[in-house]
Amino acid sequence: MNFVDFISFSDPTLQKALLGSLFISICAALVGVFTYYQKKSLVGDAVAHSVFPGICMAFIISGTKNPIFLLLGAFIAGWLSIISFDFLLRDKRIKSDAALASVLSVFFGLGILLLNHIQNGGNANQIGLQHFLMGNVAAMSSQDVMTYGLISSFVSLVIILFFPVFKLISFNKDFAHSKGYKVKSIQFLFSSLIVICIAIGINAVGVILMAALLITPASSARWWSNKLERIAILAVLFSVISATIGAYISFSYARMPAGPWMVIILSVIALLSILFSYPKGVIYGMLRRRKAQEKMLVENVLKSFYHIEEREGEELISAVQLANTRSYDGAKLSLALRKLKKRSLVLVSGQNYQLSKEGRAEAKRIIRLHRLWELYLGSKLNFKKDHVHNDAEAIEHIITPEIEKQLIEELGEPEIGLHNDKIPLR
Amino acid sequence: MQSDKLISVHNLSVAYERKTALWSVDFDIPQGVICGVIGPNGSGKSTLLKTIMGLVPPVGGNVKIFDSNLKHVRSRISYVPQRESVDWEFPSSVLDVVLMGRYNPKNLFKRTTKLDKEIALNSLEKVGMLSYKDRQIGQLSGGQQQRVFLARALAQQADLYILDEPFVGIDASTEEAILAVLTELKEQGKSVIIVHHDIHTCSRYFDYIVLLNTRLVAHGWKDEVLTPENLKEAYGSQLTILSEVANELSKSASPIREKSYDDK
Numbered sequence: 001m002n003f004v005d006f007i008s009f010s011d012p013t014l015q016k017a018l019l020g021s022l023f024i025s026i027c028a029a030l031v032g033v034f035t036y037y038q039k040k041s042l043v044g045d046a047v048a049h050s051v052f053p054g055i056c057m058a059f060i061i062s063g064t065k066n067p068i069f070l071l072l073g074a075f076i077a078g079w080l081s082i083i084s085f086d087f088l089l090r091d092k093r094i095k096s097d098a099a100l101a102s103v104l105s106v107f108f109g110l111g112i113l114l115l116n117h118i119q120n121g122g123n124a125n126q127i128g129l130q131h132f133l134m135g136n137v138a139a140m141s142s143q144d145v146m147t148y149g150l151i152s153s154f155v156s157l158v159i160i161l162f163f164p165v166f167k168l169i170s171f172n173k174d175f176a177h178s179k180g181y182k183v184k185s186i187q188f189l190f191s192s193l194i195v196i197c198i199a200i201g202i203n204a205v206g207v208i209l210m211a212a213l214l215i216t217p218a219s220s221a222r223w224w225s226n227k228l229e230r231i232a233i234l235a236v237l238f239s240v241i242s243a244t245i246g247a248y249i250s251f252s253y254a255r256m257p258a259g260p261w262m263v264i265i266l267s268v269i270a271l272l273s274i275l276f277s278y279p280k281g282v283i284y285g286m287l288r289r290r291k292a293q294e295k296m297l298v299e300n301v302l303k304s305f306y307h308i309e310e311r312e313g314e315e316l317i318s319a320v321q322l323a324n325t326r327s328y329d330g331a332k333l334s335l336a337l338r339k340l341k342k343r344s345l346v347l348v349s350g351q352n353y354q355l356s357k358e359g360r361a362e363a364k365r366i367i368r369l370h371r372l373w374e375l376y377l378g379s380k381l382n383f384k385k386d387h388v389h390n391d392a393e394a395i396e397h398i399i400t401p402e403i404e405k406q407l408i409e410e411l412g413e414p415e416i417g418l419h420n421d422k423i424p425l426r
Numbered sequence: 427m428q429s430d431k432l433i434s435v436h437n438l439s440v441a442y443e444r445k446t447a448l449w450s451v452d453f454d455i456p457q458g459v460i461c462g463v464i465g466p467n468g469s470g471k472s473t474l475l476k477t478i479m480g481l482v483p484p485v486g487g488n489v490k491i492f493d494s495n496l497k498h499v500r501s502r503i504s505y506v507p508q509r510e511s512v513d514w515e516f517p518s519s520v521l522d523v524v525l526m527g528r529y530n531p532k533n534l535f536k537r538t539t540k541l542d543k544e545i546a547l548n549s550l551e552k553v554g555m556l557s558y559k560d561r562q563i564g565q566l567s568g569g570q571q572q573r574v575f576l577a578r579a580l581a582q583q584a585d586l587y588i589l590d591e592p593f594v595g596i597d598a599s600t601e602e603a604i605l606a607v608l609t610e611l612k613e614q615g616k617s618v619i620i621v622h623h624d625i626h627t628c629s630r631y632f633d634y635i636v637l638l639n640t641r642l643v644a645h646g647w648k649d650e651v652l653t654p655e656n657l658k659e660a661y662g663s664q665l666t667i668l669s670e671v672a673n674e675l676s677k678s679a680s681p682i683r684e685k686s687y688d689d690k
Contacts, residue, residue, distance in 0.1 A: 037516065037517075161534075161535050162534060164529060164537065165534050167518075168526050170516070171512060171513075171516045171518065171523070171526070172507065172511070172512045172526070174476075174481055174505075174507045174511060175505065175507055175526070175578075176531075177480070177481050178479045178480070178481065178500075178503070178504075178505035178507075179500065179529065179531050179582075180497070180500040180501070180531040182531075222517060225517065226517045226518075226519070226562040227517055227518070227519065227522075228516075228517045228518060228522075231517055
């Protein structure tokens with residue numbers, strides 16, 4: 001029922017809420033990509049808090065909630081906060097975190113003071129100013145949505161047009177300067193875009209959550225790609241998803257605000273990105289580590305087979321014999337044996353196991369790599385003889401055929417290892 | 427009138443982050459050389475390059491490049507900043523970074539063209555990095571990163587190449603690759619200026635040398651400059667009075683030169 005209404009997009013409140021949050025969040029995502037990569041995320045948060053007194057001042061002076069006046073007030077206060085921040089930083093003893101914290105708290109405190117003053121003043125128009133604290137898209141008038149929509153489309157357009165320039169400056173400012181770019185002007189432009197974007201964005205989520213709208217899309221997108229252009233597109237996509245779901249929730253449930261829901265959805269997307277993205281994600285990383293450990297285990301068991309053959313001269317080997325060579329954990333040993341059987345590297349005969357032809361070749365390969373590496377460390381890099389074994393235990397599992405070739409070239413087809421053991425031929 | 431001067435620096439003084447970095451430096455560099463700017467740590471080498479490139483304003487004095495002001499000849503110069511000056515975790519591929527050499531400050535909205543891409547690929551080939559073109563820059567070794575920076579400079583197709591400490595923290599093969607590229611540039615009649623701190627490799631790398639230690643110690647062809655007396659003067663520590671005065675200036679927030687007469 002709700003869903004059908006939502007899809008049909010006929011309700012005027014919904015239209016406003018959805019359009020408003022879409023415009024605002026797309027703009028915030030695009031500005032946020034460069035805010036993130038210029039390492040200005042916290043500056044974004046400080047500016048967001050700092051625009052609040054500007055809005056209150058604009059209201060006190062104009063006496064109306066006309067969006068143009070309020071925006072102008074926010075813009076001026078936002079810029080003042082950036083200037084104060086830069087001014088504080090000129091003193092080398094003040095670090096940027098301290099400077100940001102001071103600017104944020106002084107400006108925001110002033111804003112709360114002004115808000116109290118206004119609320120006690122009895123101007124009937126003031127109802128709704130507190131929406132700027134937590135945001136409320138539904139409370140926006142159609143005129144507000146129009147104005148903010150236009151401005152945020154303009155900001156988005158500027159970001160897209162200047163994309164290569166912003167990219168260049170985010171990566172290497174000195175180089176851009178040396179090419180003759182007017183770096184200061186471009187940074188002034190970008191800072192202005194941040195301030196405008198924030199001044200608009202607080203309508204949706206309020207000053208307190210604004211930094212999330214700005215930074216979360218970019219910081220989620222960076223898990224998925226190593227290309228700035230793709231990161232920007234993904235950030236916009238994430239914002240569209242969160243704005244749509246946020247608007248749907250606030251439309252379907254009474255007294256559910258869209259803004260905080262947008263931030264929650266964005267946070268969920270961020271969490272999912274951290275966990276499930278490929279190949280940087282946490283879970284993929286865990287899988288990879290597990291796979292590597294399994295490979296090591298299987299290869300070590302294979303080696304144990306070969307060592308027993310070499311030492312005792314018998315091919316039929318029991319699990320107990322294997323377990324004794326390296327004190328394997330029982331469960332792990334049977335896991336390794338299962339894997340080896342599956343790959344036909346080990347054959348079963350009754351209670352005992354024996355290497356297949358392929359298994360023996362594979363075991364030889366690993367031991368060969370082990371002894372080549374020991375020889376390389378000992379003879380070429382002058383490692384102490386009694387230090388090389390442990391290194392080789394780890395390295396034998398990761399040496400590629402290319403590296404093996406290089407080792408052989410370096411060592412000249414050796415047959416005898418560092419500990420006078422035989423290096424098996426291929 | 428065409429002269430054979432690549433750069434002439436006249437009475438140049440620079441204060442960087444409130445500390446005097448260069449005292450009244452005068453020298454010329456001829457065209458078509460590989461010139462090393464040499465000196466110990468904190469001797470103002472990088473500051474000199476930054477001043478030449480207009481990144482740091484001088485307190486007094488001036489610099490002429492190709493007998494002209496920097497702003498008229500910017501497009502003929504390419505600058506390679508120190509490798510550590512950027513964040514290599516930035517989401518870009520090798521080719522992306524080299525293409526930045528093709529960006530044009532006169533047209534901010536222009537995207538790179540097919541021709542730009544060809545030039546960029548060609549530059550990557552010259553530094554032996556073509557097979558890495560799609561690699562994320564964060565995955566490169568220090569030497570590879572330096573080669574990417576050099577390729578970006580080559581893509582600018584300039585007449586003068588200015589490199590800040592390109593030989594720091596690189597492998598032997600990168601050193602060879604860089605030297606080969608520089609030699610080729612010289613053969614084409616281009617000029618190269620390199621900031622370098624290691625005196626042992628100087629005579630192998632450079633033809634012409636500017637020896638600094640916050641003031642000019644010597645400049646000229648390498649055999650004239652690399653004398654034991656000059657090196658002792660630059661790398662020894664008898665500059666204590668000058669640095670003490672610099673400290674006093676910084677403490678009292680005084681200018682190192684009265685605003686004056688000579689800047690034209």
